[in-house]
Every structure is written in structure tokens, then in C-alpha cells.
Amino acid sequence: MTRDRISVLLIDNHPVVLDGLKAVLETFDHIEVIGTASLAQVGLEIARQRRPQVTLMDINMPKLSGIDAIELFRRELPATRIVMLSMHDSREYISSSIMHGAVGYILKDVSTDEVVCAIETVASGGTYFSSGVRDILMADEARMEADPLTPRERHILGLIVTGRSNREIAEELGITPATAETHRKNLKRKLGIATTAGLIRYALDHGIATRAV
Amino acid sequence: MTRDRISVLLIDNHPVVLDGLKAVLETFDHIEVIGTASLAQVGLEIARQRRPQVTLMDINMPKLSGIDAIELFRRELPATRIVMLSMHDSREYISSSIMHGAVGYILKDVSTDEVVCAIETVASGGTYFSSGVRDILMADEARMEADPLTPRERHILGLIVTGRSNREIAEELGITPATAETHRKNLKRKLGIATTAGLIRYALDHGIATRAV
DNA sequence: GCCCGTCTACCCACTTATGGGTAGGCCTCG
DNA sequence: CGAGGCCTACCCATAAGTGGGTAGACGGGC
Numbered sequence: 332m333t334r335d336r337i338s339v340l341l342i343d344n345h346p347v348v349l350d351g352l353k354a355v356l357e358t359f360d361h362i363e364v365i366g367t368a369s370l371a372q373v374g375l376e377i378a379r380q381r382r383p384q385v386t387l388m389d390i391n392m393p394k395l396s397g398i399d400a401i402e403l404f405r406r407e408l409p410a411t412r413i414v415m416l417s418m419h420d421s422r423e424y425i426s427s428s429i430m431h432g433a434v435g436y437i438l439k440d441v442s443t444d445e446v447v448c449a450i451e452t453v454a455s456g457g458t459y460f461s462s463g464v465r466d467i468l469m470a471d472e473a474r475m476e477a478d479p480l481t482p483r484e485r486h487i488l489g490l491i492v493t494g495r496s497n498r499e500i501a502e503e504l505g506i507t508p509a510t511a512e513t514h515r516k517n518l519k520r521k522l523g524i525a526t527t528a529g530l531i532r533y534a535l536d537h538g539i540a541t542r543a544v
Numbered sequence: 545m546t547r548d549r550i551s552v553l554l555i556d557n558h559p560v561v562l563d564g565l566k567a568v569l570e571t572f573d574h575i576e577v578i579g580t581a582s583l584a585q586v587g588l589e590i591a592r593q594r595r596p597q598v599t600l601m602d603i604n605m606p607k608l609s610g611i612d613a614i615e616l617f618r619r620e621l622p623a624t625r626i627v628m629l630s631m632h633d634s635r636e637y638i639s640s641s642i643m644h645g646a647v648g649y650i651l652k653d654v655s656t657d658e659v660v661c662a663i664e665t666v667a668s669g670g671t672y673f674s675s676g677v678r679d680i681l682m683a684d685e686a687r688m689e690a691d692p693l694t695p696r697e698r699h700i701l702g703l704i705v706t707g708r709s710n711r712e713i714a715e716e717l718g719i720t721p722a723t724a725e726t727h728r729k730n731l732k733r734k735l736g737i738a739t740t741a742g743l744i745r746y747a748l749d750h751g752i753a754t755r756a757v
Numbered sequence: 758g759c760c761c762g763t764c765t766a767c768c769c770a771c772t773t774a775t776g777g778g779t780a781g782g783c784c785t786c787g
Numbered sequence: 788c789g790a791g792g793c794c795t796a797c798c799c800a801t802a803a804g805t806g807g808g809t810a811g812a813c814g815g816g817c
Contacts, residue, residue, distance in 0.1 A: 722765085726764085
């Protein structure tokens with residue numbers, strides 16, 4: 332399923348970054364830059380036709396922001412792995428990117444080796460965050476580990492792990508499904524996790540629930 | 545959330561079983577039989593009003609079968625934990641019960657102690673299967689362990705664990721979402737697992753996927 | 758040659774989740 | 788008393804999953 336060369340699409344409205352990155356990446360035999368664009372919309376059109384395995388996308392772009400573009404990419408091309416490029420290590424940008432479906436986030440001050448590494452990692456199914464980003468994510472996690480979830484949220488997370496629907500959770504706790512839904516949303520937001528599957532893995536990882544039931 | 549006494553509803557169209565079970569259970573202080581019925585419909589009506597924590601239900605009943613009744617109970621009262629009572633250790637009945645949402649299955653030839661144990665177990669969130677049933681489930685599992693899933697199914701299960709939707713899986717594998725859906729259905733059917741959450745736990749348990757991504 | 762498992766694909770009706778919100782009541786801490 | 792966290796509850800529109808099916812194509816083995 333993995334082609335011999337990793338196909339990459341570059342989207343960045345800074346020509347210097349775009350061309351520089353392209354030139355550098357082309358020196359690697361196993362990476363194929365199948366297109367470049369300075370606007371997200373144009374990049375999306377290229378992606379429609381070329382189906383890149385990986386898309387490197389600037390987060391700050393005029394007209395269509397990188398964050399919004401993630402949405403569009405994931406709707407139309409769910410298979411392309413999106414790595415955000417950013418000059419800012421803003422917590423908001425990072426978590427927002429992850430929430431919307433990016434699988435990588437690298438700061439523009441990283442070495443090209445790191446970019447290559449990121450491409451390789453996400454292409455093979457992993458996630459990649461450059462060192463500065465990792466620090467922020469780690470700090471987040473540390474803050475979380477201290478007092479991550481409210482008791483109610485922990486309880487609900489436990490029920491989610493057992494496959495309960497919002498309605499079932501509601502019935503079980505004597506609340507309305509709408510409230511269970513809110514808790515579920517808050518869990519995702521707090522933990523920066525986009526999917527229910529991710530919540531389950533988080534819960535199992537952190538001993539909030541156990542596999543054995 | 546757990547009341548001091550476990551409220552239990554009994555549904556069985558054999559008066560002997562119904563009355564006998566009621567009499568026996570009432571000798572236990574921590575169990576409260578809040579109602580009995582010989583028809584599933586009647587039991588459902590009682591459940592609507594009394595909201596039992598646990599419902600023991602015969603699988604073979606006229607008019608409305610126990611299996612179908614599980615559906616209705618879970619729609620209206622998702623919180624009540626359903627334990628099927630059966631004289632048959634039919635594999636079909638058992639897996640069908642589990643698939644529809646029962647959390648226990650006990651044969652009628654078990655000791656009353658076992659029934660009490662089942663009630664306690666499911667009331668506290670677990671599942672209970674009497675010894676004869678366990679054997680069958682075990683045999684199933686053994687058969688599964690040998691060669692449970694096709695390579696394609698294993699692959700798709702791995703993607704499900706990472707939270708991919710059917711559409712994302714389809715895009716990733718170059719198939720249609722409908723096919724991804726079919727694979728997902730087959731996974732559930734083969735493994736006798738009702739929920740996506742259950743699939744994820746299965747995958748993590750059996751090393752088909754790992755938490756670390 | 759035929760059966761069977763596998764992979765593919767589609768049908769339907771229905772339920773549920775998702776991702777944005779907003780907002781009120783309650784309690785605690787400063 | 789005011790701020791903020793927590794739990795509750797609802798709004799909207801859209802996307803996705805569920806649970807029944809059926810069925811064709813391909814390949815291997817008896």
C-alpha cells in the first residue's frame with residue numbers, strides 16, 4: 332500500500348519557504364514533491380488530482396487558514412496525512428491543528444532533516460511534532476496528569492470505554508443525553524483528542540479504565 | 545450511584561422458575577425483586593416504572609422472544625443490565641444475546657448462588673456467563689485465536705483503533721466506504737462484539753494494534 | 758466443476774455522533 | 788460578593804455509524 336516514494340504536497344504562502352523546502356526535499360530519493368501551492372484552495376485542487384500521501388501546510392495563510400484547510404482536506408482526502416508548518420508555537424494553534432486532524436506540527440526553525448523525518452513518520456502512520464512543539468504538548472500533559480479530569484468526566488470516560496452511547500450514559504447517570512454529550516465534548520477538548528477511539532486509548536493508557544470488564 | 549440494594553426484575557414464562565427464583569432471591573438482603581412478569585411486554589412496562597438495575601430474562605418466550613426484548617429494553621432503558629436465562633447452551637443464542645446487548649447468560653441448571661453472583665457481577669458493571677456458557681465462549685475464542693481474522697480485517701481493525709471513519713479507511717485502502725463498512729460489520733459479527741469501543745479493546749488486547757501510535 | 762472463503766459493493770431505514778454554540782444553577786475560594 | 792470551575796441542559800446542521808440484507812468476482816482446494 333505504501334508506494335516506493337512518499338508523495339508530498341507543499342502549501343505555504345511564503346515563496347522562500349516553499350521553494351526552499353521543495354529544493355531540499357527533492358534531494359531525497361524517497362520523497363517526491365508532487366506539487367506546491369501558495370494558497371490552500373490551490374493546494375486542495377492539486378491534492379484532488381494527485382492524492383499526496385503527505386501534505387505539509389502552513390498554518391498562516393490568507394483567505395483560507397491552514398486550520399480550516401485541514402477540514403477541507405480531511406473531508407475530501409481523508410487519507411492524506413497533514414503536517415502543519417508554523418512559525419508560532421502557540422498552544423492554541425497546536426491543539427487546534429490536532430483537533431482538526433493534523434498528524435504533525437513542526438516549527439519552521441527546524442532542520443530539514445527533521446522535516447524529512449516528519450514526512451517519513453507520518454507517511455508510515457505515525458505522528459510527528461518538532462521539539463519545541465513536543466515541549467508544549469508535554470507541559471500540557473504534565474498539567475493534565477496533575478488534575479486532568481473532573482470526577483464526573485472520569486466516570487463518563489469509563490462508560491465510553493465500555494462502548495456506551497450518550498443515551499446509555501445518560502440513563503446510567505440519571506442525566507439527559509445532551510449532558511452526556513457535553514461531557515464527551517469537554518473530554519475531547521480537554522485532552523486534545525479528536526475521536527472516541529482516541530479517548531478509549533487515553534483511558535486505557537492512564538488507568539482510568541481497564542480492558543478487563 | 546449504586547443503591548444499597550440491587551433491584552432486579554424477573555421475566556420468565558415458566559411460573560415455576562419465576563416464583564422459585566423470586567423466593568430464593570428474596571432471601572438475600574442485598575437483592576430486591578422489584579417485579580416479575582411472564583411476558584416480555586409486561587416486563588418492559590414494569591421496567592419503565594421501576595427502572596431495575598438488573599433484568600433476568602428468559603430467552604424463550606411466546607410472542608416476544610427474549611432476544612427481541614433485549615432490543616426494546618436497551619432502547620428504552622439502556623441502563624438496566626440484562627442477563628439472559630436459558631435452558632439451551634446454543635452458541636447462536638448466546639452470541640446473539642451478547643450481540644444485542646445482554647451482559648450475562650446463565651443456564652437454568654445453575655445453582656442459585658450462581659444466579660446471585662451473576663446479579664452482583666453485572667450490577668457492578670461486569671459480565672457473567674455460567675460455566676457451561678463460558679465453555680462455549682471459550683471454544684469460540686480458541687477457534688478465533690487460531691485464525692480469527694483475515695489479513696484485510698486485521699488491517700482495517702488497526703485503522704479503526706486509530707479512530708479512522710469508514711470513509712477514511714476507504715480512502716486509505718482504495719476501496720469504497722461501503723466496503724469498509726462491510727468489513728467493520730464482519731469484524732463485529734466474527735468477534736461477537738457489539739460496539740466499536742469493544743473492537744478497540746479487542747485489538748489492544750490481542751496485539752493487533754498498539755496504543756502507541 | 759463446484760463449493761467456500763475473501764474481498765468487494767450496494768440497498769434501506771434508522772439512530773447516533775460531531776462540532777459549533779449558549780446558558781443557568783451551585784459551590785468554593787479569595 | 789465576585790470569579791471561576793463544575794455540572795447541568797439545550798440549540799443547530801451535518802456527518803457517521805448501525806443492522807438488516809444481497810450479490811458479484813476471484814482463487815484455491817476437493
